[in-house]
Amino acid sequence: MNDILPGEVETWQFLERSARKVFGAYGFAEIRVPVVEKTELFCRSIGETTDIVEKEMYTFNDKSANSLTLRPEGTAPVMRSYIEHKMYAQDPVARLYYMGPMFRYERPQKGRYRQFHQIGAEIIGVEDPRVDAQVLAMLIHYFEEVGIGDVELQVNSLGCAECRPGFRQTLVEFLQERLDSLCEDCRRRYQTNPLRVLDCKATGCKEATAQAPSVLDHLCSGCDDHFSQVQTYLRLLNTPFTINPRMVRGLDYYTKTTFEMVTTRLGSQNAVAAGGRYDGLIADLGGPSLPGIGFAMGLERLVLMKGDDHEPASRADVFLAAMGEMASQKAFVLMSALQRHGLHAEMDFSGKSLKAQMRRAGKLGARFVVIVGEEELARNVAQLKDMDNGNQAEVVFDRLEEELRARVLGA
Incomplete structure (x- = not known):
């Protein structure tokens, strides 16, 4: 298992x-x-x-x-x-x-x-x-x-x-003449379940039944x-x-x-x-x-x-990289709102550096990263980075949810 x-x-x-x-x-x-x-x-x-x-x-x-x-x-x-x-x-x-x-x-x-x-x-x-x-x-x-x-x-x-009974009897008679060539399982079951002998993978059974009668003829x-x-x-x-x-x-x-x-x-x-x-x-x-x-x-x-032609793991839609307690709180609320609208949103909970958080976003394959720190928070904005083309723009924080839903969902 x-x-x-x-x-x-x-x-x-x-x-x-x-x-x-x-x-x-x-x-x-x-x-x-x-x-x-x-x-x-x-x-x-x-x-x-x-x-x-x-x-x-x-x-x-x-x-x-x-x-x-x-x-x-x-x-x-x-x-x-x-x-x-x-x-x-x-x-x-x-x-x-x-x-x-x-x-x-x-x-x-x-x-x-x-x-x-x-x-x-x-x-x-x-x-x-x-x-x-x-x-x-x-x-x-x-x-x-x-x-x-x-x-x-x-x-x-x-x-x-x-x-099928007629074919079964014909097959039993055929197998009776070749019992010595059959494996132990097939010798035991050739009368009770003779058709299974034709499906046996043992070399001796394959050779012994090579000329077996065909069900299609019966x-x-x-x-x-x-x-x-x-x-x-x-x-x-x-x-x-x-x-x-x-x-x-x-x-x-x-x-x-x-x-x-x-x-x-x-x-x-x-x-x-x-x-x-x-x-x-x-x-x-x-x-x-x-x-x-x-x-x-x-x-x-x-x-x-x-094989290797498998389905890729799903990408995160948004990663929220926040620095500082207040920024983390706002990012947490935004992440929850995005998830309730069906977006795959992630954030860091361990207080790592921005560089480490960006590495995490890359590992998750995030399409967009929202960056918010004390400076951005003071101005009620966040940096929105498109990870596919590298473009980054400043967006008013209160409009982030609407902007991300539009970019990800087209809504």
């Missing part, structure tokens, strides 16, 4: 602000759900044989012996909230986005922490493949908005409850048609993509369209955003039978990809 410090947090704020801007243009509203949920929610939604549930969740009993878990992902809590508050009664179609911390106990590595942060979006209530294409186009739009290139959209289809007519239409609409929107038939995702609730935004810049953990359809999840959690599709992005990885 790590801290996000001033100088870094501005980039985080930029990424979050951009998400609100882009997602808002597509009709999404923000939802905020608790960090802690009942453990059962994640066992039912993610799947008890997934790595997340088996190994990675922070789970504990509270004083009433309820089993609680720090949320490892955002989709299941959002669906729980959607069902609990009967949001479908107002309108079965919902477009929701969220942002905040998630928790997984896994080996820390580049761009991955045990407390990490995600921005995610979900559309509930629409099965049309055009919505799949719209979600993917919005994801590309977001990456363009924040100036992150060098990413590739990969798509796949995992089929549905009708066609799709039913409905899933095949859906996936074909998604591709058609992506091309209509000029959204570039590649098909990755080995993409299976790590959560059990995915059906039909799945996707990842991948990069070559972060090593083996190359996915910076991922998601897919989960048409049976809401019903499985006790809600109505409604389809859904969504994605999540890892903020730590986005920050890494921004």
Whole structure:
């Protein structure tokens, strides 16, 4: 787990602000759900044989012996909230986005922490493949908005409850002949969760499954048609993509369209955003039978990809350099008035020299410095210096607030 410090947090704020801007243009509203949920929610939604549930969740009993878990992902809590508050009664179609911390106990590595942060979006209530294409186009739009290139959209289809069992059985039979080449985890789970073997990063498992059957060859007519239409609409929107038939995702609730935004810049953990359809999840959690599709992005990885191209720390609008007790009092009152009008105003509280105060103003990147001492105070004036061009002028003290608001705010 790590801290996000001033100088870094501005980039985080930029990424979050951009998400609100882009997602808002597509009709999404923000939802905020608790960090802690009942453990059962994640066992039912993610799947008890997934790595997340088996190994990675922070789970504990509270004083009433309820089993609680720090949320490892955002989709299941959002669906729980959607069902609990009967949001479908107002309108079965919902477009929701969220942002905040998630928790997984896994080996820390580049761009991955045990407390990490995600921005995610979900559309509930629409099965049309055009919505799949719209979600993917919005994801590309977001990456363009924040100036992150060098990413590739990969798509796949995992089929549905009708066609996936046949593929699953074919895959189990394929893996049975290669058990000796699989890692211990994959040998243990190849019957309960065989699709995860295709996603294993172990060298032996990659080599053993290189010729594995493709899920795309086992799709039913409905899933095949859906996936074909998604591709058609992506091309209509000029959204570039590649098909990755080995993409299976790590959560059990995915059906039909799945996707990842991948990069070559972060090593083996190359996915910076991922998601897919989960048409049976809401019903499985006790809600109505409604389809859904969504994605999540890892903020730590986005920050890494921004690199040195980060948002600068905000500049101070005004620094008030005062010498003497009476001058400091007047500067303090003026600073407070400016702050109440939305200006970022600062002053020195330690009685430092004018030279030291000017250095502080420079460190804060102040646009303007107000200089007032005993001489200026006696004449009811102050020196106003524009730090960008070096111009300095004398201004009647009583007009300073109006003058600074005009220069900074244009008001």
